[in-house]
Amino acid sequence: xxxxxxxxxxxxxxxxxxxxxxxxxxxxxxxxxxxxxxxxxxxxxxxxxxxxxxxxxxxxxxxxxxxxxxxxxxxxxxxxxxxxxxxxxxxxxxxxxxxxxxxxxxxxxxxxxxxxxxxxxxxxxxxxxxxxxxxxxxxxxxxxxxxxxxxxxxxxxxxxxxxxxxxxxxxxxxxxxxxxxxxxxxxxxxxxxxxxxxxxxxxxxxxxxxxxxxxxxxxxxxxxxxxxxxxxxxxxxxxxxxxxxxxxxxxxxxxxxxxxxxxxxxxxxxxxxxxxxxxxxxxxxxxxxxxxxxxxxxxxxxxxxxxxxxxxxxxxxxxxxxxxxxxxxxxxxxxxxxxxxxxxxxxxxxxxxxxxxxxxxxxxxxxxxxxxxxxxxxxxxxxxxxxxxxxxxxxxxxxxxxxxxxxxxxxxxxxxxxxxxxxxxxxxxxxxxxxxxxxxxxxxxxxxxxxxxxxxxxxxxxxxxx
Amino acid sequence: xxxxxxxxxxxxxxxxxxxxxxxxxxxxxxxxxxxxxxxxxxxxxxxxxxxxxxxxxxxxxxxxxxxxxxxxxxxxxxxxxxx
Numbered sequence: 001x002x003x004x005x006x007x008x009x010x011x012x013x014x015x016x017x018x019x020x021x022x023x024x025x026x027x028x029x030x031x032x033x034x035x036x037x038x039x040x041x042x043x044x045x046x047x048x049x050x051x052x053x054x055x056x057x058x059x060x061x062x063x064x065x066x067x068x069x070x071x072x073x074x075x076x077x078x079x080x081x082x083x084x085x086x087x088x089x090x091x092x093x094x095x096x097x098x099x100x101x102x103x104x105x106x107x108x109x110x111x112x113x114x115x116x117x118x119x120x121x122x123x124x125x126x127x128x129x130x131x132x133x134x135x136x137x138x139x140x141x142x143x144x145x146x147x148x149x150x151x152x153x154x155x156x157x158x159x160x161x162x163x164x165x166x167x168x169x170x171x172x173x174x175x176x177x178x179x180x181x182x183x184x185x186x187x188x189x190x191x192x193x194x195x196x197x198x199x200x201x202x203x204x205x206x207x208x209x210x211x212x213x214x215x216x217x218x219x220x221x222x223x224x225x226x227x228x229x230x231x232x233x234x235x236x237x238x239x240x241x242x243x244x245x246x247x248x249x250x251x252x253x254x255x256x257x258x259x260x261x262x263x264x265x266x267x268x269x270x271x272x273x274x275x276x277x278x279x280x281x282x283x284x285x286x287x288x289x290x291x292x293x294x295x296x297x298x299x300x301x302x303x304x305x306x307x308x309x310x311x312x313x314x315x316x317x318x319x320x321x322x323x324x325x326x327x328x329x330x331x332x333x334x335x336x337x338x339x340x341x342x343x344x345x346x347x348x349x350x351x352x353x354x355x356x357x358x359x360x361x362x363x364x365x366x367x368x369x370x371x372x373x374x375x376x377x378x379x380x381x382x383x384x385x386x387x388x389x390x391x392x393x394x395x396x397x398x399x400x401x402x403x404x405x406x407x408x409x410x411x412x413x414x415x416x417x418x419x420x421x422x423x424x425x426x427x428x429x430x431x432x433x434x435x436x437x438x439x440x441x442x443x444x445x446x447x448x449x450x451x452x453x454x455x456x457x458x459x460x461x462x463x464x465x466x
Numbered sequence: 467x468x469x470x471x472x473x474x475x476x477x478x479x480x481x482x483x484x485x486x487x488x489x490x491x492x493x494x495x496x497x498x499x500x501x502x503x504x505x506x507x508x509x510x511x512x513x514x515x516x517x518x519x520x521x522x523x524x525x526x527x528x529x530x531x532x533x534x535x536x537x538x539x540x541x542x543x544x545x546x547x548x549x
Binding site (some may be wrong): 399401402403404407409431434435438443444448449451 | 480481482483502503505506507509510511514519521522
């Protein structure tokens with residue numbers, strides 16, 4: 001038996017989208033096509049008869065985000081379960097997910113995953129079919145987000161529409177008519193939050209595309225007049241390294257998914273003086289914990305405890321733990337670990353340090369590297385290097401050493417305005433960065449070698465690769 | 467090779483705020499003023515500028531004791547790579 005949920009049966013993503021304000025003038029804008037929300041009043045992106053969707057466990061696997069958004073509108077309220085496959089999900093994980101989520105229907109576009117024997121139907125953004133009767137609202141559809149999986153198989157994190165929209169509920173500041181956008185893919189928690197804010201806030205959304213450069217995306221966002229936009233700190237550092245996009249002047253800039261250090265916050269403040277800038281703590285499992293709007297890295301120690309919105313925050317053994325109606329309910333699959341502790345808290349594994357009445361993120365509990373027997377968190381060093389005025393972004397990692405086992409190595413993207421450094425300049429900047437770190441970090445944490453690189457690869461989830 | 471190694475030793479000593487002893491071939495490395503972390507950095511920097519790390523081998527190696535041993539270790543590795 002599922003525990004009772006505080007969600008009236010007469011609610012679905014579509015009914016909430018309709019209730020949020022007039023559908024006319026509202027859009028889902030993809031990189032290669034657009035769909036007007038009012039067209040969906042009488043048309044469906046999924047041509048199959050609606051009874052064919054009832055109670056089904058669906059693997060939603062599309063190449064483009066627009067089709068994923070359209071399919072979610074059709075499936076929530078009638079399907080039993082929807083697994084939102086992120087675009088980079090390796091094909092060999094599909095079979096395992098189909099088994100552990102008991103998938104009996106695949107909704108896909110041209111990039112259909114392998115999965116012999118499973119029924120499949122197509123979702124189309126360019127050819128809508130007549131909607132013969134109103135969308136149902138009876139089923140409390142499970143939303144399953146695969147997460148992790150860079151080394152092992154992804155975990156399947158179970159949410160409901162209720163837990164996903166809890167951070168949005170009761171917020172009047174969403175602003176009808178807002179045009180939302182996100183560097184994220186909407187099939188990840190961070191992007192999904194933005195999609196839901198656009199739908200439930202009476203607005204529209206501009207979707208990103210993996211095949212589009214940061215500069216082109218920002219140009220499109222600027223031309224369309226995006227007002228609210230989110231991404232990881234790494235996405236934003238890339239944006240700061242791109243030529244300014246004409247018309248791109250969002251009212252609201254949001255960072256999440258990685259540590260927002262002081263330098264990226266300061267750079268965004270300088271580049272977008274008229275924008276509200278917030279960094280949020282959120283994870284797929286814990287949901288949105290809190291938002292920090294004072295322009296400073298970390299969060300005030302006063303955030304600990306129970307908030308008026310029902311979120312409880314505590315720090316145990318240096319790790320941030322959260323309890324709220326926003327957290328996921330469980331990991332799907334036999335033998336999956338518990339997602340919450342017996343008290344209902346989700347242990348985020350994000351380590352924090354208290355300094356002067358403020359907590360600062362120090363890195364992942366399992367992300368440490370060992371330097372001569374001393375544990376080092378790369379994120380702590382990255383924050384210090386990023387604080388150097390001539391540094392745009394960096395990645396710190398361990399490098400094998402015959403003498404000490406490992407040493408700290410940093411790949412640094414300098415602020416050189418696209419110019420190549422000559423050897424002398426590189427040597428000077430290297431010494432400056434080492435001196436900068438030496439005065440702020442324990443000796444074994446100071447980068448031993450610094451390499452200047454033109455750019456850093458980001459993972460599909462927009463984070464610096466580790 | 468000698469001048470490259472001397473330069474890296476001086477550079478690392480400066481970065482690490484260590485007092486470097488006068489460089490001579492009979493100077494024991496561990497009395498040079500550089501500790502093991504410094505030496506690890508020296509080896510990594512040399513790998514970056516020379517393109518090889520002579521310590522990265524499956525063969526048994528005699529760890530260099532003096533600066534002269536250290537330089538010879540690199541010279542031998544460079545010669546072995548050239549043949």
